[in-house]
Amino acid sequence: TVELDVHVKHDDELVVIHDATVDRTTNGTGAVSDLTLAEIKSLDARSVHEDWPEPCQVPTFRETLEALADMPNIEVEIKKDTPENMEKAVAGVLRTMKELGRTEGIVITSFEPYALEVAMRLAPDQPRGHMGDWTKEETWETAARCTVTKVGINLGHATPEIVDRAHKLGYRAVAWPCNDTEAVEKTKACGFREVCTDAPTTIAPLFGRAVNEVQPLNS
Numbered sequence: 001t002v003e004l005d006v007h008v009k010h011d012d013e014l015v016v017i018h019d020a021t022v023d024r025t026t027n028g029t030g031a032v033s034d035l036t037l038a039e040i041k042s043l044d045a046r047s048v049h050e051d052w053p054e055p056c057q058v059p060t061f062r063e064t065l066e067a068l069a070d071m072p073n074i075e076v077e078i079k080k081d082t083p084e085n086m087e088k089a090v091a092g093v094l095r096t097m098k099e100l101g102r103t104e105g106i107v108i109t110s111f112e113p114y115a116l117e118v119a120m121r122l123a124p125d126q127p128r129g130h131m132g133d134w135t136k137e138e139t140w141e142t143a144a145r146c147t148v149t150k151v152g153i154n155l156g157h158a159t160p161e162i163v164d165r166a167h168k169l170g171y172r173a174v175a176w177p178c179n180d181t182e183a184v185e186k187t188k189a190c191g192f193r194e195v196c197t198d199a200p201t202t203i204a205p206l207f208g209r210a211v212n213e214v215q216p217l218n219s
Contacts, residue, residue, distance in 0.1 A: 001073040003109075003196060006061055007032045008081070008089040014061035014096065015040055020079065024048075026058065033085070062096050073105045075129065075150075078115040086110075090118040094126065107150050116146040129172075134162045143171070152176055152196065155186050163191045178203060 005018045010033050022028045022035065026043040037060070046052040059067070061076075068074055078089050090108065097103050108119045109129035116128050129150030132139035135157050143151055150172040153162060158175060166173035175187040176196035184206045187195050197203050 001075060002068060002071050003075040003077065004064060005077045005079050006089055006093060007079055008085050008092060009033055009035065009037065009040070011037070012088055012092060013037050014089060014092045016059050016061055016064045017045075018079075020081070022058070033081075061093060062100070065096060065100050065102055069102070071105075073107075075107050075109055077131075078108065078110040078112065078119075080112050083114055086112060086115045087118050090115055091122060094119075094123050109150065109152065113142045113146065116142070116148065120146055129174075131176075133157060134166070140165075143169075150174060153192075155183055155190075158186065158190050158192075160190050167191070167193075181206060 004016050006014050007017055007020060008014055015032060015037075017025065017032060019025060020033070021031050022040065022043055023030070024047070026045045026047055028039075028043040032040070040058050043058060044055045045058050046056045065074075076093055078086055078093070081089065093108065097106060103126065107127040107129045109131060110116050111131045116130060119126060119128055127150065128146055128148045129152060130139070130143045130146060130148045131152035131154075132142065134140065134151070134153050148171065151166050152174050153166065153176070155175055155178065163173050172194060173192060174194045174196050175183075175190070175192040178184060178187055178195035178197045179199040179202065184203050195203070
């Protein structure tokens with residue numbers, strides 16, 4: 001599974017970038033929503049990977065889906081934004097998926113209940129996922145209201161009881177972030193079956209998995 005984050009620009013073009021600004025992950029500055037596509041494409045997105053041999057552009061969502069045509073499972077996170085922009089982002093994601101004929105294996109996720117509500121209204125049959133603080137009942141209520149199938153649980157507040165509750169409700173419970181030995185041990189202790197990681201080559205062997213496997217890592 002590949003997880004990616006989507007932001008909408010002022011011209012409604014969708015780009016795949018984690019932050020609402022380009023400052024941290026590229027050699028540019030400014031809000032994604034204030035930049036033209038040409039301006040974003042001119043940036044080098046390897047600022048935290050200085051050893052990467054070639055410049056790296058910020059891709060559009062369409063380019064990313066096309067590049068991941070053979071990837072069986074993709075998680076598309078709608079990032080926090082204004083209600084108007086989140087509505088545009090969800091609509092744009094769904095439209096692009098339809099145009100490319102790629103709806104199978106894609107889960108739309110968000111921390112933001114509004115984004116999930118929009119996704120549920122526009123494409124009720126498209127799987128949804130929610131991330132949040134699962135020590136709070138309102139998070140569970142949002143998951144139920146938005147009929148999600150997948151929940152992202154931060155290891156900082158994960159417990160065996162929370163994970164067990166998620167599994168009993170039929171949710172796919174995913175631990176994040178899981179990037180080192182300590183995190184791997186906690187996912188095992190809590191009973192997770194899937195993790196989200198920035199370091200697959202580091203943690204895959206700790207789960208007894210081959211590095212090149214693309215399915216979710218099982219504990």
